[in-house]
Amino acid sequence: MIAGIQQLENDALAELENAGSQDALLAVKTKYLGRRGLLTGLLRNISQVPAEEKPLFGKRCNEVKVLLENKIEESLLRLSEGAKKQTLTRGKIDVTLPGRGTRPGRIHPVTQIRREICDIFSSFGFSVVEGPEVELDYYNFEALNMPPDHPARDMQDTFYIEEKTVLRTHTSPVQVRVMQQVKPPVRILSPGRVYRRDSDVSHTPMFHQIEGLLVDYDVSFADLKGILTAFLKRVFGDATTLRFRPSFFPFTEPSAEVDIRCVMCAGRGCRVCGHSGWLEILGSGMVDPTVFQNVGYDAEVYSGFAFGLGLERIAMLKYGISDIRLLFENDIRFLRQF
Amino acid sequence: MLVSLKWLKDYVDIDVTPQELADVLTMSGLEVEEIKTIEPEFSGVVVSRILSVKKHPAADKLSLCEVTDGERTYPIVCGAPNIKTGDIVPLAKVGAVIPGGYTIKSTLLRGEQSDGMLCSEAELEIGDDASGIMQLPRDWHPGTPLEAALNIGDTVLDISVTPNRSDCLSMIGVAREVAALTGKKVRLPSVRIREASEDILSLSSVTIIDADLCPRYSARMIKNVKIADSPVWLKTRIEAAGMRAINNVVDVTNFVMLETGQPLHAFDFRFLEEGRIVVRRSEKGEVFVSLDGKSHVLPDDTTMICDGKKPVAIGGIMGGLNSEVKDDTTVIFLESAYFNPSAIRRSARRLGMPTDAAFRFERGIDPEGVLRSLDRAAQLIAELAGAQVCKNYLDEYPRKIKKTGSIPLRLDRLRSVIGAAIEPKETIRILKSLGMKVRSDGRGKYLVDPPSARVDIEREIDLIEEIVRLYGYDKVPPSLPAAAASEISAISRLELEEKIRCTFAGSGYSEIINYSFTSPASVDYLLLPGDDIRRNFVTIKNPLTEEQSVMRTTLAYGLLETLKKNINNSSFNLKIFEIGRSFIKRGNNDELPEEKNILAGLLTGGVSEDLWGGKNAVDFYDLKGCLENVFYDLKIEHCLYNAEKTEPFLHPGRSCAVVHNGVTIGYLGEVHPDVLRKMDIKNTAYIFEINLDLLNEQVSRQIVYREISKFPAVVRDVAFVVSEDMEAGKMLEIVEGQTEELLENVVIFDIYAGKGLDAGTKSLGLRFSYKAPDRTLTDTEINSIHEKIVQNTIARTGAKIRA
Numbered sequence A: 001m002i003a004g005i006q007q008l009e010n011d012a013l014a015e016l017e018n019a020g021s022q023d024a025l026l027a028v029k030t031k032y033l034g035r036r037g038l039l040t041g042l043l044r045n046i047s048q049v050p051a052e053e054k055p056l057f058g059k060r061c062n063e064v065k066v067l068l069e070n071k072i073e074e075s076l077l078r079l080s081e082g083a084k085k086q087t088l089t090r091g092k093i094d095v096t097l098p099g100r101g102t103r104p105g106r107i108h109p110v111t112q113i114r115r116e117i118c119d120i121f122s123s124f125g126f127s128v129v130e131g132p133e134v135e136l137d138y139y140n141f142e143a144l145n146m147p148p149d150h151p152a153r154d155m156q157d158t159f160y161i162e163e164k165t166v167l168r169t170h171t172s173p174v175q176v177r178v179m180q181q182v183k184p185p186v187r188i189l190s191p192g193r194v195y196r197r198d199s200d201v202s203h204t205p206m207f208h209q210i211e212g213l214l215v216d217y218d219v220s221f222a223d224l225k226g227i228l229t230a231f232l233k234r235v236f237g238d239a240t241t242l243r244f245r246p247s248f249f250p251f252t253e254p255s256a257e258v259d260i261r262c263v264m265c266a267g268r269g270c271r272v273c274g275h276s277g278w279l280e281i282l283g284s285g286m287v288d289p290t291v292f293q294n295v296g297y298d299a300e301v302y303s304g305f306a307f308g309l310g311l312e313r314i315a316m317l318k319y320g321i322s323d324i325r326l327l328f329e330n331d332i333r334f335l336r337q338f
Numbered sequence B: 001m002l003v004s005l006k007w008l009k010d011y012v013d014i015d016v017t018p019q020e021l022a023d024v025l026t027m028s029g030l031e032v033e034e035i036k037t038i039e040p041e042f043s044g045v046v047v048s049r050i051l052s053v054k055k056h057p058a059a060d061k062l063s064l065c066e067v068t069d070g071e072r073t074y075p076i077v078c079g080a081p082n083i084k085t086g087d088i089v090p091l092a093k094v095g096a097v098i099p100g101g102y103t104i105k106s107t108l109l110r111g112e113q114s115d116g117m118l119c120s121e122a123e124l125e126i127g128d129d130a131s132g133i134m135q136l137p138r139d140w141h142p143g144t145p146l147e148a149a150l151n152i153g154d155t156v157l158d159i160s161v162t163p164n165r166s167d168c169l170s171m172i173g174v175a176r177e178v179a180a181l182t183g184k185k186v187r188l189p190s191v192r193i194r195e196a197s198e199d200i201l202s203l204s205s206v207t208i209i210d211a212d213l214c215p216r217y218s219a220r221m222i223k224n225v226k227i228a229d230s231p232v233w234l235k236t237r238i239e240a241a242g243m244r245a246i247n248n249v250v251d252v253t254n255f256v257m258l259e260t261g262q263p264l265h266a267f268d269f270r271f272l273e274e275g276r277i278v279v280r281r282s283e284k285g286e287v288f289v290s291l292d293g294k295s296h297v298l299p300d301d302t303t304m305i306c307d308g309k310k311p312v313a314i315g316g317i318m319g320g321l322n323s324e325v326k327d328d329t330t331v332i333f334l335e336s337a338y339f340n341p342s343a344i345r346r347s348a349r350r351l352g353m354p355t356d357a358a359f360r361f362e363r364g365i366d367p368e369g370v371l372r373s374l375d376r377a378a379q380l381i382a383e384l385a386g387a388q389v390c391k392n393y394l395d396e397y398p399r400k401i402k403k404t405g406s407i408p409l410r411l412d413r414l415r416s417v418i419g420a421a422i423e424p425k426e427t428i429r430i431l432k433s434l435g436m437k438v439r440s441d442g443r444g445k446y447l448v449d450p451p452s453a454r455v456d457i458e459r460e461i462d463l464i465e466e467i468v469r470l471y472g473y474d475k476v477p478p479s480l481p482a483a484a485a486s487e488i489s490a491i492s493r494l495e496l497e498e499k500i501r502c503t504f505a506g507s508g509y510s511e512i513i514n515y516s517f518t519s520p521a522s523v524d525y526l527l528l529p530g531d532d533i534r535r536n537f538v539t540i541k542n543p544l545t546e547e548q549s550v551m552r553t554t555l556a557y558g559l560l561e562t563l564k565k566n567i568n569n570s571s572f573n574l575k576i577f578e579i580g581r582s583f584i585k586r587g588n589n590d591e592l593p594e595e596k597n598i599l600a601g602l603l604t605g606g607v608s609e610d611l612w613g614g615k616n617a618v619d620f621y622d623l624k625g626c627l628e629n630v631f632y633d634l635k636i637e638h639c640l641y642n643a644e645k646t647e648p649f650l651h652p653g654r655s656c657a658v659v660h661n662g663v664t665i666g667y668l669g670e671v672h673p674d675v676l677r678k679m680d681i682k683n684t685a686y687i688f689e690i691n692l693d694l695l696n697e698q699v700s701r702q703i704v705y706r707e708i709s710k711f712p713a714v715v716r717d718v719a720f721v722v723s724e725d726m727e728a729g730k731m732l733e734i735v736e737g738q739t740e741e742l743l744e745n746v747v748i749f750d751i752y753a754g755k756g757l758d759a760g761t762k763s764l765g766l767r768f769s770y771k772a773p774d775r776t777l778t779d780t781e782i783n784s785i786h787e788k789i790v791q792n793t794i795a796r797t798g799a800k801i802r803a
């Protein structure tokens, strides 16, 4: 009987070896391990085994059963893995094809710079204000200490609409309009389009400015330096070197031009900085008492500072654009780069 | 202002390099834009001594010389008659380059070796003397480069002078500034006139009729003038300052203007009828020919300098052709005056004559420098033109020129404006270095008198600026102001704009910025009728070009121009938008125009450019979809698209007005083929404009949350056969108008026309969703509601149910 077990084991293993499909395997399983299977049959006949051989016989039967079960299970698994693999291989896609859908558009570089600057100043507590682009001479010039026939008007070549109406040459008139309506403290930022009669590689007849104004008790020139230093370091990086240089604007006194170390040549001198190593970034100054007088603020009680900068210039420096006119050509190949 | 350093050194010692000086000036407010070097016109020329001179054996007019540069001896053949042993002369050695670009070579002249060339003034372009070899001082050392020995070559600073600093439009003014910055003293040229016996008071007179235009007019008379070229030193200086040398008299007037800032004018006294001067305002329509030969119709209130009969100069701007100094002039009437700055500015601008004189007068000259400059020029003319200055001078001064009294300066004010303490001692030092007189009242207050040339200093704040400017902005420590809440609130529209930018960019649209000005023809291209409000242009009086001569009344034309430019660059697929203003002129000229904030966009080309699988051309619905996304984002519901109301520049069958709550907020549609043809654009495009001010009013910023129903929705599809004119929107409006609260929503899921349907009809598939917040709906319940809605819809539209 024991030898019969051995024979059965050998036969079963040989058949398993040849079973190439799931069905064949299952057939082998039924043939040997099924309810009417050969091994099951052997076990059923255990009563005919001599008593002393019974324990060994039982043990062997069990061993063969476990062995076959494991083998069949293993083969079944191997077969199904293979089939799955085959299906997955057939469903292969080209992952290098680009994704479907619409590519996002770009926000204009000037808008991006405006956002950045407005965000920084709003973190300093400044609110954005607006005013007309077609402006009265009074707000654009006179209230800002530039009476008619003042030579400072030469600094801004002006487009005229009527004798007393102009295209605003800066966004400062907005500050005058706000101060006429609101008492200090004032922390405002006026971004927008401005117009000057000028056109070459570094000038367009329309461009964008942001001007800021802070008025309160005891605002000093030191505060102007503090705020503008903090601002420029956020825009151009903490390592930026800057300098405050005396200048002249009719509506501020003392006035300061603020330069940063040239970002192109690190101060060694290049074409962009006109070989000076410095780049003019913004104009600023303490609000002239005459301006306060014009809006009805008491210059003995309040003081403040104002500043202004051109957005195109910052965009050109940040992105290395050499001709300002590109910003308004709206060539999609240009715009897509920002 | 071009400042020659060599000239500047006449008035102040400079012991720093040009670059250092430029830095100091720039950091004190006189921005140096450029440092230019002026090089001599020659090189390789040295000082030499003649050791021997003998006759050339083969040529009478030539000599053979031996010349030393201190190291070597050179044989030179020379043709000049004026040389002898021991002379110190310029030697151009072999390899030297002399003006005109000639290089000196070693040659044989009539059989004699010549290793160089002795030069005349003219040959080196140092002077005009060509008669012989230039004779140099005996004590000059042979071997010294000639440009060093002669001190030729210069450095010129190009200083950008701000409009307030009229004092720095002169060498002496810049010298004062340099002295203050470097701790030096200014040296003023001494003015000494030896007057002749003849008296100007007996020869001439000045009458000022309009003292408001000319508060002061002074003059001197100079006789026996010989007009000639100016000496080299004078020419060099004038040319270094960027002016052209003309003759000794004119050059002196320019020189003194550059030196002191006082413009002067020299008349030929012969041509002054009645020998006198009258100053008056121009007469209406008066015509005058200035010395550049141009004829001008004089604007009102122009200051005219006249003789007894006629005008001879436009005061403060330019002299007249009829009285200019000529080669045979012998008597000069020299003018030094003070003109009203704003009157000069007005006239110079209207005449289009921004002359050097006008530039200085309109910024304000030193009112107390008038006579000093007059004498300085008279003295120089006398010296250079071999002339005599007549006794006395004319000085009409009918109106006192505004002079501020002493200006008070409070130290506590100084400190609070600066935000840092500057020592009183330092404060006084700075003020005095600028030539100001300072008195203390002993209680923290000073009384300050600025020099008369500093016409910009009138108030305490002007003094504070001077102090901090010279103290150094860099020395003021930065601080941060205390935060304080302001009552200014945010502009809600700007927040809206940012959201819109994000939505458009997310949908593939790039932002553009067009100029706000446009061509008046833009509205013709857009086919706008004569009474369209968008023809009410805000017109620019002085535009750069016709194409930029009016403010845009719509953003549409700019979009189409942008389209055209991009097509020319072979960019055929465009998705662009712009946020900006349009400008509509109001009926009343005194009122500022209406400025509207507009969102506009354009779409053309393929649906998804450069991406595989999507090559279909865009259409109306692509643009509309994006606009709807914007509205969805802003929670603006129930916009109506009214095809009855559209724009002349849009395709009448493919465009509409966008209406919300009865307010037309914009339009959208395909561009009219006629417009495209007119603009020579071959590609179809879709555009829209939305008025952001109106949109902003429609936006609800409130969000009300509704509980999500736990019960399933029941969906019923119905295909209605309707006339092909029936708008889907109309259909939805009718369905949604039947207020049935269980009807959660209804959408169009299918549109069909063609086989199986009668001609002129189409099928609209509507999907109805029903839902209750509190229960599962039963079929019977829904059936009755649904049937009611369907029947109502049929009744109101004449639709049939598609089988």
Ligand SMILES: [Zn+2]
Residues within 6 Å of the ligand: A262, A263, A264, A265, A266, A267, A268, A269, A270, A271, A272, A273, A274, A275, A277, A278
């Ligand atoms: Zn640089």
